[in-house]
Amino acid sequence: MQNATTYTNPSDYAAFISYRHLPQDAEVACEVQRAIEEYRLPQHVARAKAPAETTSHTNGISTETAASNNDAHSRQKRRPGRPTKLGKCFRDEDELAASHSLPDSIREALAASRTLIVICSPETQESPWVQREIEMFGQLHGRERIICVLAAGSPEESIPPILKTRMVPDASGVLREMPAEPLAADLRPEAKAKRKAELLRIIAAVAGCSYDDLRQRERVRKRKRIALIVAGILAVLGIICALALQASTANQEALIAESKTLAAASSAQFEQGNRIQAIQTALEALPVSEADHSRPLVPEAQAALERALLVNLDSTSPWSPFYNIQAKGDILQFVCLSKLSLICVLDDTGAIAIASARSGAPYLTLDLPSFLDDATGFDAEDWSIEATEEGTLLAWSRKHSDPLLCFEPGIGCLSWSIDDGGANSLAVAEDGATCTMARLEEGSLICKQIDLTNGETLRSLREDVPGANAIEERFPSCLSPDNAALYLGLDDRVIQASFKDETASVAAFSSRCLSGITSLKYHENALAVASAQIEGEGGITGFLAPWQVNAYFVGKDPWAASGTCDMNVIGPNNQWKALLDTPQIYGFIEDENITSVVCAAGRTFIVLDLATGETLYQKELSSVIVGLSVDYSNDIPFLPIATADGVLDVQTPSAAQDLLGLTNRTSTNYYFKEAIFHRQDGIMLAIVHPIDPQDQLIVYLLDPRKDDPAHLSLDELIERGREEVKRYEAFELNGAPHPL
Structure with a gap:
């Protein structure tokens, strides 16, 4: 890395990195420098003519920087198509002393740099040196090669004002200051893939090439690299197989090792929700039948098949991965059509993917924009989907000009629509x-x-x-x-x-609610309302926010229950996120003598007497509750719950809860964003949207064991596995008029 204090003879720099000497800005500056200096351009990338090949001016003296004949000759000798590096970056590592002018080393480095990269954060505008470096570079090379990299804060508060305007001649030739949008990249904390894309955007700007072209070339190069790796692996496997065939003993050992590897892969696929793939992989690790001795029987492979077939599960983890559903884009919303046993998923591309709730097999896909008379300006985030008891699917928009659509998912057609139905x-x-x-x-x-x-x-x-x-x-x-x-x-x-009576008015009882109503549910003659104070006086303090549940009756005094709840969750990379749609009312429990309302506030699970508001049961869970359902098992309230830290649980509001909770709690490998529960063929499904990946649903089922693995022969297990795979593939390829 180049240091201004050791700088003696400036050469041609790919970029000059200007930043405020603060820990976060310095870290981003180092990251950008490493990315540029270590990157090799793919072959045949079309690059614009580098600014270093034109005339620049330093201290009023014109200096010609065109390449010499020797440089041109060396470029001709270079092997064609060989990936080239962009060059070094100048990054000053010392705080500049208080002075009214830039040091000569900085001025020379600016003159020798092809681009200027400004690391922007809310503190950047407080640095006079960053301002002067921008002004100097603009005088030398113009502002077209200045790149803003957002390290923290919003663009409005972080990008220096000097880069938000530029002088443009009007019709009469007079220069006027006009708004400008500087070339920028966003390196605030994001997912790893997003960060890599932004770094590539910076590299494309420094290289003077098209970002889309560079991205495509990078993908091609990655595919070639993967192909080489795969070819190498295949070559190694070929050598291993050739050696294994030399002796019967070596062959058996290789098959055993392969079966163990496949068994481990099957277990990993099962944990990820790819149950059908796990069955297929486990079958590959087993002989075709008990009478087949061409492949040894490995206990790990049989155990993997039993687990994938849900007949040999971990008794300490009653929730088991069942399958996953892949969407075209990031998932916005999902619902379950219980009558048709279908799961409908709306993603940010406007596609509604429909899959079987029994197996996860794709059923059909509806393209929402294609059902609109005018899809101009379509934004999937404006839309919501709703399931009905009769098995129809409603799609509606918060924009009043959009239509209300009603689909029959079982046959994939639009039943009717209403114009201006938003x-x-x-x-x-x-x-x-x-x-x-x-x-x-x-x-x-x-x-x-x-x-x-x-x-x-x-x-x-x-x-x-x-x-x-x-x-x-x-x-x-x-x-x-x-x-x-x-x-x-x-x-x-x-x-x-x-x-x-065709009237509408503000209910008198609503004066008791807090500033944000998050949930309403009606039961017989009682309306339950949940609200939270998320802003204003008495709002969120630290990690806690006030919540309240009110109940109003016909001919009876209302009641209110209140408290504070934690509205923050920890996601991947320890990122904090506020969950502002809590508290929620999830349903009611019917008992012989009492009706209770089930609600959740943050990580607190609460059961209240609907008649009096008395707290019947309350428990603090491991994280914010993102899904809950009210069900019954043998007339006992049965409440599956999902929390943001990736835990699936079952709660029963009784004295035995603590003991029962120990045997019904499963920690998964994901962080949960949202979850719904669905009873299918006598078993409970948890349909979960993880924080990452955002384009998948992971479906778990609760204690589905129906067989003792000791009572099933190997042939019976293999046959059952083949039937499951065959049924899934037939449904995936051909679909069906009706999944039932």
Whole structure:
């Protein structure tokens, strides 16, 4: 690395790195320097003419930097197509003393540098030396070769103002200061792949070539490298196999080693949710039958097959990987169509992938933009999907100009659509026959109840509501059991819309709620509302935020339960993230003598008496709760739970909970972003969206064992494995009119 204090004779530099001498900025500067100096350009990359080959000016003296004839001759001798390095970078490692002018070594290095890289953070603008280095480089080479690298903060607060404008001649030739967008790269903490892409963007700018071209060349080079590695591995395996064939003993040992390796690979695939691949790999490690002696029987391979077939599971980890679902892009939302046993996944490309909940086999894909009359400006993040009890799928947008779409996923067709069907909330009736959409327009609330069989509007109302401004956001809502009233959580108020008297108003009881309503659920004659104070006076303090659950009754006094909860979760690389959609009401527990409401606030699991608000059960879990369901097993409340730290658990609000929790808790290898639960063929599935990878769902199932492995022969295991693979492949290739 070049140091200004040891600099004597400047040569041609690929880049001059300007930065504030702070730990984070210095770390990013070192990273950028290493990336540029160690990178070799792929073959045949089209490069722009380097600025170093033109005339530059230092202290008013014109200096010609064109390459000499000797340099040209050496370039001709260089082997064609050989990858070349970009050159050294100048990075001053010493704080500059207080002075009004740049040292000569810095000025000479700026003059000899082809590009200027400015490491930007909120503190950058406080450095006069960074400002002067930018001004000097701009005078010498112009601003077109100045690259901003964002190390921290937002672009608005971090990029120096001098780079946000430029002098442009107007129609009369007078230079005027106009806004400019400097070439920039983002090296704030991100995923590893994103960081590599940004470094490649910097390298492309320094090299003077197209980023897309360089990225494609890099991919080609990577594929060639992988091909060489694979060829090497295959060659090594060929040598091993050739040697193994020389003797029967060596052959047996090689087969045993191979079977153990395949067994380990099968176990790894099973942990990742690739159960069918795990079965296939385990079958490769086993003889074709008990009578086949061409391959020795390795106990590890048989155990791997038993595990993949769910007949030999770890008794200390009752949740087992079942399969995964791959989406085209990063997953935004997913729902389960229980009646059809299908899982529907919406990703950021606008595709809705539909897979079998029984096996994860792909069923079909719906391209959401193709169902719109005008897909201009389509943004998948504006859209949501909703499952109905009858097995239809609704797609709706928070943009009021977008349509409401109803699909029949079983046959992959659009049933009906409603123009201008965007809404701020959509609630589906429990019987799946109707849905109610609500939208806010300039002081008014508009509600429509829609027949899900044909899309016809059954009932509607429009009522002025104070503060109901036109805004394209999603708000929680729920319907009364008779579908005659809609309750909408609008910030700290509950809007009550009644179809019976065609009125809508702010419910008087909503004055008790906190600033942000996150969940509403109705049970018989009680409305339960969860809210949190996430901003303003009394909001988040440190890691804790106030939460509250209120219940309102017909002809009975309301109650409120409150507390504080941890709204922060730790993700990969110890990154912190605030979870602002807590608390949540997940359902109700029906008992002979009491009805209770189940809710979660941060990492706290709470069961409250619906009649009185008394806390019946409360427990602090290992991390923020991201999924919970209310179910029953032998009339005992059965509550599967997923937490952000990748733990799947089962809670029962009883005295035996602590003992039972020890045998129903499984730690996975992922961090969870969201999870839903689905009962399938008598077993419980946990459908989990991990933080990474964001384009996959991992599905686990709870204690599915039905067979004792000791009672199954090897032939029975092999036959069962082949049947599972055959059934999956047939479903994947051909699909079916109906997965049931």
